[in-house]
Amino acid sequence: MAQKKGGKSAASDDPEELARTPLQAVLLADTFNLKFRPITLERPKVLLPLVNTPMIDYTLAWLESVGVEEVFLFCCAHAEQVKEYIGNSHWGQSHAGFSITTIESNFSMSAGDALRFIEGKNVIRGDFILITGDTISNMSLTEALQAHKDRRKKDPDTVMTMFVKRSKPMPLTHQTRLGNDEIMMAIDPETKQLLYYEDRFDSSKRAVTLDKSLLADNASLYLRTDLEDCYIDICSPEVLTIFLDNFDYQHLRRHFVKGLLHDDIMGKKIYTHEIDSSYTARVDNYRSYDTISKDIIQRWSFPLVPDVLYAGNRAQMRLQREGIYKAPDVTLSPSVRIGAFTAIGSATIIGENSSVSNSVIGELCTIGRNVSIDGCYIWDNVTIEDGCRLSHSIVCDGVHLHAGATLEPGVILSFKVEVGQNITVPAYSKVSLLPQPSKQDSDEELEYADTNSGVIDSPSIASISPANIEHDHVSSFDTEQSVLLEGGLSGVGYIWTSCETGNEEEWRYSVAPIPEEKLKEFYAKMFDEDESSSDGEQTGITHSGELISESKSTDFDDSDGEYKGDVAKFEKEVEETFERALGGVAEENVQLEINSLRMSFNVTHAECAGAVFQSVIKSAIITSNSSKSNLLKATIDAIERSKGLLSYFITNVDEEIEVILKFEEMCMEITREFAPIFSSVLHQLYDKEVITEDAILKWESEKADADESDKVFVKQSEAFLKWLKEAPEEDDEDE
Numbered sequence: 001m002a003q004k005k006g007g008k009s010a011a012s013d014d015p016e017e018l019a020r021t022p023l024q025a026v027l028l029a030d031t032f033n034l035k036f037r038p039i040t041l042e043r044p045k046v047l048l049p050l051v052n053t054p055m056i057d058y059t060l061a062w063l064e065s066v067g068v069e070e071v072f073l074f075c076c077a078h079a080e081q082v083k084e085y086i087g088n089s090h091w092g093q094s095h096a097g098f099s100i101t102t103i104e105s106n107f108s109m110s111a112g113d114a115l116r117f118i119e120g121k122n123v124i125r126g127d128f129i130l131i132t133g134d135t136i137s138n139m140s141l142t143e144a145l146q147a148h149k150d151r152r153k154k155d156p157d158t159v160m161t162m163f164v165k166r167s168k169p170m171p172l173t174h175q176t177r178l179g180n181d182e183i184m185m186a187i188d189p190e191t192k193q194l195l196y197y198e199d200r201f202d203s204s205k206r207a208v209t210l211d212k213s214l215l216a217d218n219a220s221l222y223l224r225t226d227l228e229d230c231y232i233d234i235c236s237p238e239v240l241t242i243f244l245d246n247f248d249y250q251h252l253r254r255h256f257v258k259g260l261l262h263d264d265i266m267g268k269k270i271y272t273h274e275i276d277s278s279y280t281a282r283v284d285n286y287r288s289y290d291t292i293s294k295d296i297i298q299r300w301s302f303p304l305v306p307d308v309l310y311a312g313n314r315a316q317m318r319l320q321r322e323g324i325y326k327a328p329d330v331t332l333s334p335s336v337r338i339g340a341f342t343a344i345g346s347a348t349i350i351g352e353n354s355s356v357s358n359s360v361i362g363e364l365c366t367i368g369r370n371v372s373i374d375g376c377y378i379w380d381n382v383t384i385e386d387g388c389r390l391s392h393s394i395v396c397d398g399v400h401l402h403a404g405a406t407l408e409p410g411v412i413l414s415f416k417v418e419v420g421q422n423i424t425v426p427a428y429s430k431v432s433l434l435p436q437p438s439k440q441d442s443d444e445e446l447e448y449a450d451t452n453s454g455v456i457d458s459p460s461i462a463s464i465s466p467a468n469i470e471h472d473h474v475s476s477f478d479t480e481q482s483v484l485l486e487g488g489l490s491g492v493g494y495i496w497t498s499c500e501t502g503n504e505e506e507w508r509y510s511v512a513p514i515p516e517e518k519l520k521e522f523y524a525k526m527f528d529e530d531e532s533s534s535d536g537e538q539t540g541i542t543h544s545g546e547l548i549s550e551s552k553s554t555d556f557d558d559s560d561g562e563y564k565g566d567v568a569k570f571e572k573e574v575e576e577t578f579e580r581a582l583g584g585v586a587e588e589n590v591q592l593e594i595n596s597l598r599m600s601f602n603v604t605h606a607e608c609a610g611a612v613f614q615s616v617i618k619s620a621i622i623t624s625n626s627s628k629s630n631l632l633k634a635t636i637d638a639i640e641r642s643k644g645l646l647s648y649f650i651t652n653v654d655e656e657i658e659v660i661l662k663f664e665e666m667c668m669e670i671t672r673e674f675a676p677i678f679s680s681v682l683h684q685l686y687d688k689e690v691i692t693e694d695a696i697l698k699w700e701s702e703k704a705d706a707d708e709s710d711k712v713f714v715k716q717s718e719a720f721l722k723w724l725k726e727a728p729e730e731d732d733e734d735e
Contacts, residue, residue: 021125022125023066023067023068023129024069024123024126025070026115026131027063027071027074027133028114028130029046029074029075029079029082029133030044031132032111035285035286035509036285038432038436039396039415039432041432043081044078044081045134047078047085049362049377049379050136050283050289050293050296051343052317052360053309054085055133055283056085057089058136059131059132059133059135062136062137062304064097066129066140066141066142068129069098069099071098071099072121072123072124073100073101073102073103074103074105076104076106076107076109079104079106083102083104105117110251111250111251111252113250115243119240127149127237128235128237129141130232131232132231135230135231135281135282136281136283136296136301136304137278137301138278139275139280143273144161147161147271148234148273152236157268158270159235160257161270162229162230162233163233163273163275164185164227164272165275166226166228167227183198183225184224184225185223186210188218189221190220191271193270194261195218195261196210196214196261197253197258197261199229227274229253230280233252238268242268247589248593279295279301286510287508287510290377290392294341297341297342297360306343307319307325315328315329315346317343317344322341323341324338324341324342324344325343325344327347327348330346330347330349332350333352334352335352336350336351336352337354337356338356342358342361343361345363345364346364348361348363349366349367351386352369354367354369354370355371355374356374357373358375360376362378362379362381363380363381364380365383366382366383368385368386368403370386371384371387371390372388372391373390375409375511376390376391376394376407377393377394377511379394381398382396382397382401383401384401385401385403386403386404387403388403391407391409392410393408393411396417397415399413399415399418400416401418402421402491403422404422405419405425406424408424408428409428410428410506410510410511410512411429411431412429412431413431414432414434416492417431417491417492418491420491427512429495429496431491431493431496436494567611570597570598570601570603570611573601574615575611575614577593577615578594578612587644591648591649594612605649605651606655606658609656609659611662612645612646612650614666616645617663617671617681619638620635621671621673628677631677632677635674635677636684650690650691653695660696660699661699664713675713679720682696682720686724696721700717700721
């Protein structure tokens with residue numbers, strides 16, 4: 001991401017004034033991702049119960065414990081629910097340990113938008129804590145906060161301190177981190193300055209590509225793949241200013257952190273603080289929801305545990321032997337078996353011969369006879385009739401399971417869903433009363449994107465027939481088969497499908513244990529990679545974090561020693577920048593952003609020209625349908641609309657030829673729908689003076705000795721090329 005000139009912070013740098021400034025915190029009540037759908041379509045993630053307490057209570061309790069005096073709670077989607085909860089809880093009362101101010105925006109679609117909105121409110125007066133409302137921690141802030149302030153006094157370019165922690169050792173690592181992006185960080189071992197951050201690191205490649213300047217400019221560094229990002233930051237007020245000055249910064253890490261690390265002009269610095277003995281975790285997906293719930297029950301998060309954390313809105317539970325928590329007014333039949341590490345909420349009734357183990361049961365639940373519940377999260381007001389079997393599932397408020405129903409591992413039942421008698425809901429199914437939106441943005445920042453544009457024709461849970469589903473079926477659910485099943489009414493709700501990877505990948509993010517066969521595949525692959533990497537020489541990262549140097553694994557150009565940038569990543573960044581700019585950003589700002597990207601990725605001017613052209617042409621697909629004429633019209637409109645941008649980046653014949661070659665590549669690979677109109681688009685590029693005659697004829701001559709398969713578009717353009725060659729002669733005759 002590009003970094004533009006930052007404005008001056010409104011906060012004072014005077015030490016005495018900073019000492020008088022109260023410790024402030026910005027708490028983001030929106031997490032801006034889709035990972036908890038369909039549940040978060042009806043309730044914000046921060047209000048989802050974590051061991052019978054809303055997630056946000058853990059975050060607010062920690063902020064209170066570390067001495068925060070002012071909290072600014074940002075909320076967007078479901079803002080009324082958040083405000084109502086805070087108003088009715090003790091956090092909104094005068095006796096709370098801090099003041100809490102709600103900041104609401106109905107148009108913010110990312111963390112970047114949220115911080116830009118907060119900057120406009122002019123409420124931040126000094127260093128502040130930035131945290132999301134799904135974070136649980138019991139760490140002390142004193143040491144890290146003092147270290148941050150000391151660094152700020154010595155170096156005003158220090159803008160952030162990030163908290164990180166060491167991952168759990170194998171084999172627990174794969175249970176807890178599975179489903180999250182792998183992270184690689186380069187950290188100065190002396191100063192703890194963050195030098196490199198990659199949140200989509202692929203450890204299976206056994207190699208890492210780094211800019212050689214990173215090694216040249218630092219005497220030593222540690223490459224760490226064993227750290228987790230806690231998403232708790234100490235920020236200077238300048239962080240908000242930087243977001244305000246950079247419209248394309250959306251993601252806190254992928255855009256802001258990486259943007260600052262790639263910026264050589266501003267020179268802003270980010271440091272890390274590694275947590276040693278304290279507990280900190282973020283509920284990022286269903287798997288981490290399960291892991292953190294177990295950590296809380298096992299008291300790793302003390303004092304944020306069920307018998308101590310008490311916000312006044314729910315009945316306090318009491319700790320018994322074997323890690324069992326129960327509210328005082330729970331009603332249990334004498335024959336009920338309660339296993340270790342289980343929590344049962346107020347006014348819940350459990351019938352004869354039922355068993356509950358490793359589970360959390362909410363308040364006002366009614367559980368019948370001969371029910372088996374293992375590894376589940378049952379929220380409030382749930383009715384489970386006799387003979388039901390539940391395994392490693394999440395059951396939301398108001399759900400009704402009729403007699404004999406079975407939930408296989410990984411099932412998510414959203415609010416007020418009904419499951420019919422003797423019905424088995426297959427593994428990893430998600431069921432909701434709301435139909436699945438047809439438009440689900442792939443951008444991780446858009447949890448609450450518009451859901452009114454249409455819905456998928458999802459199968460109803462009523463289509464599941466007791467006769468067609470085996471109760472011992474525990475494999476992943478074939479959603480296509482569910483559409484074909486017929487039977488009587490078996491419940492109320494829509495069965496959601498996974499739009500990107502299908503249900504075969506749902507095990508990665510599920511509350512269910514990792515299937516044994518998947519673990520075997522994982523270990524087999526890991527051992528194969530270890531053996532193959534030991535046979536040949538390549539750059540890798542040892543377990544100690546030492547960098548093993550070898551020229552083959554770095555992207556250096558041997559001819560001149562220059563670092564060669566990742567063109568594919570650069571093209572993706574340009575495309576994302578261009579798409580955001582379509583909303584009405586000034587052209588000169590777009591030029592600045594793309595130029596900064598070009599320098600940070602160290603790509604050539606010709607490669608930059610090709611990337612810009614590709615982004616412009618691909619934008620035509622969005623505004624057209626499948627017909628050839630409409631696509632051509634949309635393409636012409638896109639070229640005309642972005643003519644100034646294209647002319648800015650396409651400045652000579654070599655870059656013009658690169659654009660033609662890029663268009664050929666697009667027509668043959670990523671956007672084949674343009675292939676039939678290649679010559680027509682080429683003609684339009686000439687007419688609109690984006691590409692000159694010299695470049696087109698030189699492109700043709702370079703193809704003269706090429707294979708026939710490489711001349712497809714030259715032949716398609718023969719009529720245009722002939723006209724181009726004859727046009728000057730006709731002009732001379734006219735003169």
